[in-house]
Each structure stands twice: as C-alpha cells, then as structure tokens.
Amino acid sequence: MPETRPKTFDSLEALEGYLEVMGRTPSDEGPGITELDHGLQCALELRAVAPDDAELHVAGLVHDIGHGLVHIRDHAWSGAETIRALLGDRVATLVGLHIDAKRYLVTTDPGYRVTLSPTSIETLALQGGDMSAEAVAAFEAWPSWREALMLRRADEAAKTPGREVPGLEAWLPALRETASRQVKAGA
Numbered sequence: 517m518p519e520t521r522p523k524t525f526d527s528l529e530a531l532e533g534y535l536e537v538m539g540r541t542p543s544d545e546g547p548g549i550t551e552l553d554h555g556l557q558c559a560l561e562l563r564a565v566a567p568d569d570a571e572l573h574v575a576g577l578v579h580d581i582g583h584g585l586v587h588i589r590d591h592a593w594s595g596a597e598t599i600r601a602l603l604g605d606r607v608a609t610l611v612g613l614h615i616d617a618k619r620y621l622v623t624t625d626p627g628y629r630v631t632l633s634p635t636s637i638e639t640l641a642l643q644g645g646d647m648s649a650e651a652v653a654a655f656e657a658w659p660s661w662r663e664a665l666m667l668r669r670a671d672e673a674a675k676t677p678g679r680e681v682p683g684l685e686a687w688l689p690a691l692r693e694t695a696s697r698q699v700k701a702g703a
C-alpha cells in the first residue's frame with residue numbers, strides 16, 4: 517500500500533482520494549480484483565441484505581482500509597481508528613470487528629469455515645483462530661455485533677474478480693450523509 521495514507525482521515529475528500537488509490541491497489545485475494553473492487557462488492561452485498569442501513573454499507577466499503585497499515589492480524593482496529601472521527605463510532609466498530617467476526621463465525625457456525633477464501637483461511641490462524649467461550653460472550657456484548665456478522669459474510673462474498681458493480685460514486689451520498697451526521701453530533 518502507498519505511504520500517502522494519513523493516520524486519520526480528517527475530510528471526506530482525503531478519504532475519497534485514498535479509496536481511489538485503493539482502486540489501483542491489487543487485493544490480496546488474487547488477480548483481477550483491487551482493494552476498492554473488494555470494498556465496492558462488499559457494500560453492495562450489504563445493501564442487498566440490509567437496504568436501509570447506510571452506515572453498514574459505508575462500513576463494508578471501507579472495512580479493509582487498514583490493509584497494509586499494520587500486520588494483517590491488526591488491520592481491522594487500526595483501520596477503524598483512521599475513519600472513526602470522520603464516520604463515527606458505529607462505522608468504526610463495524611470495521612474494527614470484522615476480523616473477530618470471522619473468528620466468531622468459525623467458532624459458532626460449523627458451515628462457515630468452508631465459505632472462507634484461501635487467503636482468509638491462511639490469515640485466520642495469525643488472527644487468533646477459534647474463539648474461547650469468553651471471547652464469544654465478549655463479542656456478543658458489542659453494539660451492532662449482529663451487523664458485524666453481516667459485514668463479515670458480505671466480505672467473503674465480495675471477492676469475485678471482474679464482477680461488475682456500481683462504482684465509488686454510487687456510495688458517495690451514503691459516505692457524505694454518514695460524515696455529516698458526525699459533524700452534527702459533535703456540534
């Protein structure tokens with residue numbers, strides 16, 4: 517990933533600019549898909565299952581923004597911190613939980629593991645593998661934990677090279693609306 521990413525995005529323009537950079541960055545998932553393609557597919561999957569939850573769509577769009585920032589094990593919460601001020605605590609939590617959501621689903625849903633991509637399986641062990649009963653309970657104590665599971669399932673369904681999906685411009689209204697809500701909340 518390029519070195520142009522700030523520690524936190526303080527404007528939508530900066531975030532949009534970085535998402536465009538992600539559109540030129542190949543995804544770890546394999547040839548023919550960029551980091552932005554993956555986010556766009558993820559947002560679309562989420563809109564299909566939760567049409568009225570624009571914050572969830574936005575979280576899907578930016579969920580891997582921490583890729584390349586730190587070790588793959590820690591990219592979820594590091595990425596969450598880059599967008600928390602701009603997009604708010606709920607979007608940050610959804611982004612931050614997307615690795616733990618994988619661990620939760622592997623632990624609690626016997627059929628989930630087979631849906632994981634080879635890259636997701638490879639990183640699972642690095643990310644802590646199965647959860648303890650305490651970790652499962654702690655995960656379920658998060659607000660929006662159910663939506664975090666939706667994001668995770670969408671994440672796995674968002675890795676198709678060459679899939680035609682709406683571009684970044686389709687998500688700008690949701691991004692702007694989410695960001696303006698934070699400005700109002702902080703005013």
Ligand SMILES: [Fe+2]
Pocket residue numbers: 554579580671
């Ligand atoms: Fe992802």
